[in-house]
Amino acid sequence: xxxxxxxxxxxxxxxxxxxxxxxxxxxxxxxxxxxxxxxxxxxxxxxxxxxxxxxxxxxxxxxxxxxxxxxxxxxxxxxxxxxxxxxxxxxxxxxxxxxxxxxxxxxxxxxxxxxxxxxxxxxxxxxxxxxxxxxxxxxxxxxxxxxxxxxxxxxxxxxxxxxxxxxxxxxxxxxxxxxxxxxxxxxxxxxxxxxxxxxxxxxxxxxxxxxxxxxxxxxxxxxxxxxxxxxxxxxxxxxxxxxxxxxxxxxxxxxxxxxxxxxxxxxxxxxxxxxxxxxxxxxxxxxxxxxxxxxxxxxxxxxxx
Amino acid sequence: xxxxxxxxxxxxxxxxxxxxxxxxxxxxxxxxxxxxxxxxxxxxxxxxxxxxxxxxxxxxxxxxxxxxxxxxxxxxxxxxxxxxxxxxxxxxxxxxxxxxxxxxxxxxxxxxxxxxxxxxxxxxxxxxxxxxxxxxxxxxxxxxxxxxxxxxxxxxxxxxxxxxxxxxxxxxxxxxxxxxxxxxxxxxxxxxxxxxxxxxxxxxxxxxxxxxxxxxxxxxxxxxxxxxxxxxxxxxxxxxxxxxxxxxxxxxxxxxxxxxxxxxxxxxxxxxxxxxxxxxxxxxxxxxxxxxxxxxxxxxxxxxxxxxxxxxx
Numbered sequence: 001x002x003x004x005x006x007x008x009x010x011x012x013x014x015x016x017x018x019x020x021x022x023x024x025x026x027x028x029x030x031x032x033x034x035x036x037x038x039x040x041x042x043x044x045x046x047x048x049x050x051x052x053x054x055x056x057x058x059x060x061x062x063x064x065x066x067x068x069x070x071x072x073x074x075x076x077x078x079x080x081x082x083x084x085x086x087x088x089x090x091x092x093x094x095x096x097x098x099x100x101x102x103x104x105x106x107x108x109x110x111x112x113x114x115x116x117x118x119x120x121x122x123x124x125x126x127x128x129x130x131x132x133x134x135x136x137x138x139x140x141x142x143x144x145x146x147x148x149x150x151x152x153x154x155x156x157x158x159x160x161x162x163x164x165x166x167x168x169x170x171x172x173x174x175x176x177x178x179x180x181x182x183x184x185x186x187x188x189x190x191x192x193x194x195x196x197x198x199x200x201x202x203x204x205x206x207x208x209x210x211x212x213x214x215x216x217x218x219x220x221x222x223x224x225x226x227x228x229x230x231x232x233x234x235x236x237x238x239x240x241x242x243x244x245x246x247x248x249x250x251x252x253x254x255x256x257x258x259x260x261x262x263x264x265x266x267x268x269x270x271x272x273x274x275x276x277x278x279x280x281x282x283x284x285x286x287x288x289x290x291x292x293x294x295x296x297x298x299x300x301x302x303x304x305x
Numbered sequence: 306x307x308x309x310x311x312x313x314x315x316x317x318x319x320x321x322x323x324x325x326x327x328x329x330x331x332x333x334x335x336x337x338x339x340x341x342x343x344x345x346x347x348x349x350x351x352x353x354x355x356x357x358x359x360x361x362x363x364x365x366x367x368x369x370x371x372x373x374x375x376x377x378x379x380x381x382x383x384x385x386x387x388x389x390x391x392x393x394x395x396x397x398x399x400x401x402x403x404x405x406x407x408x409x410x411x412x413x414x415x416x417x418x419x420x421x422x423x424x425x426x427x428x429x430x431x432x433x434x435x436x437x438x439x440x441x442x443x444x445x446x447x448x449x450x451x452x453x454x455x456x457x458x459x460x461x462x463x464x465x466x467x468x469x470x471x472x473x474x475x476x477x478x479x480x481x482x483x484x485x486x487x488x489x490x491x492x493x494x495x496x497x498x499x500x501x502x503x504x505x506x507x508x509x510x511x512x513x514x515x516x517x518x519x520x521x522x523x524x525x526x527x528x529x530x531x532x533x534x535x536x537x538x539x540x541x542x543x544x545x546x547x548x549x550x551x552x553x554x555x556x557x558x559x560x561x562x563x564x565x566x567x568x569x570x571x572x573x574x575x576x577x578x579x580x581x582x583x584x585x586x587x588x589x590x591x592x593x594x595x596x597x598x599x600x601x602x603x604x605x606x607x608x609x610x611x612x613x614x615x616x617x618x
Contacts, residue, residue: 143323146602147595150557151575155331155591158579235448239561242450245579258450262564266469269458276451284446291442 039296045288052282056102064096067252079270086270089260097252098274104164104253105234105282111168112233113226116175121222123176124183125210128191138184141177149174153236157245167246171233182225186218220297227290231283238279254279306610313606317599324595325377328588329370356386377592383585387578392589395574402472403570406493406562407555409486411548414494414501419544421498422505423532429510437502444499449558453492453565460488470567485568493562497551504547508540515539541612549605556594 036043079086086094127137144152156170190196196213204213240246241255242262249256254275261271340357341348348356376383382392425437461469467488473481512518513536521535563572571590578586 139319139323142320143327146320146324146599147327147591148553148556148598150560151591151594154560154575154579155328155587158582158584158587159331231446238448239450239557243560243564243576243579245576265454265458266462269454272454276448276454280447280451283448284442287442287446 039292041288042292042296045285045290045292048281048285049289052102052106052278052285055099056106059096059099059103064099065093067092067096067100068250078268086268086274089264089271092252094257094271094274097257098254098278100252101254101257101275102278102282104247104251105237105279107164108168108171108237109230109234109282109286112171112175113230115168115172116179116229116233117222117226119172120176120179121183121218123180124218125187125214127180127184128187129206129210129214134184137180141180144177145181149232150236150239153240154243154245157240162246162248164247164251167237167240170240171236174236175229175233179222179225179229182221183218186221187214190214190217224290224294224297227286227293231286231290234279234283234286309610310607313603317603320599321596324599325374325592326370328592328595329373330366331588332584333366382589382592385578385583385586387581387583387586392585395586396571396589396593399569399571399574401474401570402568403559403563403572405472405475405482406486406489406559406568406570409483410490410494410497410555413490414497415548417494418498418501419505419537422502422544423509423537425502425506426509426513427528427532429506434506437506441499441503444495447495449492449496449561450565452495453489453562456488456492457566472566472568472570489562489566489568492565493555493558496554496558500551500554501544501547505540505544508543509536512536512540538612542609545605545608545612549602552598552601556598 123137123141127134127141147155152174153170156173157166160166160170190213196209199209199213237246237253238255238258241253242259244259246255247253249259257275258272261268261275265272340353373383380393382396384390385392385395388395421437421440425434428434457469460466468485471485473485475482509532518531518536521531526535559570560572560575562568563570564576567573571594574586575590577583578590
């Protein structure tokens with residue numbers, strides 16, 4: 001790419017416009033290295049996420065102890081060789097709790113992303129394809145979207161017992177409207193496309209029309225949206241657990257560890273700090289993958305946002 | 306114009322009606338006996354029975370909804386189970402800190418985010434732009450309480466520049482009030498700034514490529530005036546939209562920020578209500594916040610016509 005000429009610098013001069021290079025100056029690299037070179041944000045995000053996944057799966061083998069074991073004689077120790085991240089007010093090892101906590105964040109993040117995408121996709125497709133259902137569904141969606149998502153999740157959690165499943169359902173319900181809106185928008189644009197009209201004219205039945213012509217085109221925006229939902233779900237889970245309306249306090253999750261450290265944060269900031277760092281890195285990783293995916297799947301937007 | 310406002314206001318009625326129905330029925334969607342859910346784990350059967358009668362569970366759902374809605378419309382949000390005070394009174398007591406926090410955050414966020422986005426668009430693809438966008442990705446990724454604790458630790462505990470926690474009412478002086486709100490506002494505004502800056506940059510980039518910007522440059526208009534007078538005006542619609550939508554983030558974030566900074570506002574009220582399963586309070590707060598959110602987005606729609614006279618409804 002060449003730098004565009006600044007009109008103020010060349011005032012009064014006639015300069016032949018520089019033509020952009022049509023051919024790239026070197027052959028694009030193939031394979032994994034080439035992909036990473038071209039999409040550094042996906043590469044970094046995926047790498048960080050992979051570390052978190054390994055940590056979550058291999059938690060018992062990563063020099064951890066029982067994350068729920070109480071040891072009243074060793075309360076609120078600061079990080080040391082014995083307790084890498086210190087201990088909390090019940091003497092539980094924070095390193096072990098943080099490593100095990102990765103499981104909850106990843107499970108919640110990915111479950112919500114998948115569930116919200118599937119349900120949102122179905123609702124969006126029905127809304128976009130079935131005229132009479134559209135206005136009714138959109139009123140409901142509008143109503144749900146006018147309740148701030150975190151408040152909606154809080155209200156739902158206040159009704160049920162705290163459990164991982166309930167947290168996933170509550171956050172999913174709060175996220176569905178946005179997916180449904182997105183899919184409906186895509187379907188409505190696709191319906192006007194000449195190739196879809198041609199398919200209808202050629203007598204394609206609705207199920208086949210959806211499966212072959214509509215569905216594949218929703219994939220790109222959906223996958224980008226799903227990564228953002230995943231990131232947002234992880235944060236909402238931590239917030240719910242932090243205010244005491246999420247994962248039961250007996251299960252080590254990053255939000256719960258921070259909730260435990262909350263009363264002591266002025267004197268023992270390490271209890272809050274370690275889960276905070278891990279949560280931030282994980283969410284950042286998911287966001288980086290999302291940004292990278294958006295750039296790959298929608299090159300027109302790539303240079304803008 | 307007046308016709309448009311009326312039509313737009315009428316259009317929010319079904320939305321608000323749905324929100325009311327949803328908030329009301331939340332209690333009945335949940336598995337189990339709503340009276341037992343409200344009563345909690347330690348309740349005696351007599352408590353459950355008392356609550357069941359208080360809710361009027363023996364009558365049809367729509368009748369109960371109608372009665373409830375009628376009372377809500379008159380400003381009666383029910384009685385708190387835990388404190389036995391009217392919910393509307395509890396909300397009124399707690400509203401000042403939350404409104405203060407949100408207004409300060411909103412102003413701070415707009416004052417930082419819009420110039421940041423404009424700068425990033427102006428210096429597109431330079432290190433300034435990259436830095437600004439890296440900040441935005443970080444803003445989306447770091448949860449609000451993490452920012453809160455970090456800021457409080459550095460600026461209040463270590464440097465001792467600002468108060469650690471608490472809230473001072475505006476009636477006790479503007480500076481004490483503001484001093485207590487600086488850290489919470491930055492905390493709460495972090496995501497919001499990232500969101501607004503990103504949209505401002507995207508919108509500005511599109512506008513800066515248009516012909517009239519080149520015309521302005523060629524007739525010698527200064528850079529600042531091109532950016533802020535010529536370009537920003539036309540880039541403002543998506544920015545205003547996202548400021549309106551982002552209020553949802555502020556409302557959710559306020560619940561957490563108020564916990565971190567021990568601000569006695571509506572967020573604290575919500576958290577306390579959840580821990581005590583004080584359902585009328587939760588209903589009241591959710592309903593009120595949703596109403597404010599709808600109202601703000603209605604306002605945003607009206608602002609469109611002020612920014613862009615071409616928009617006629």
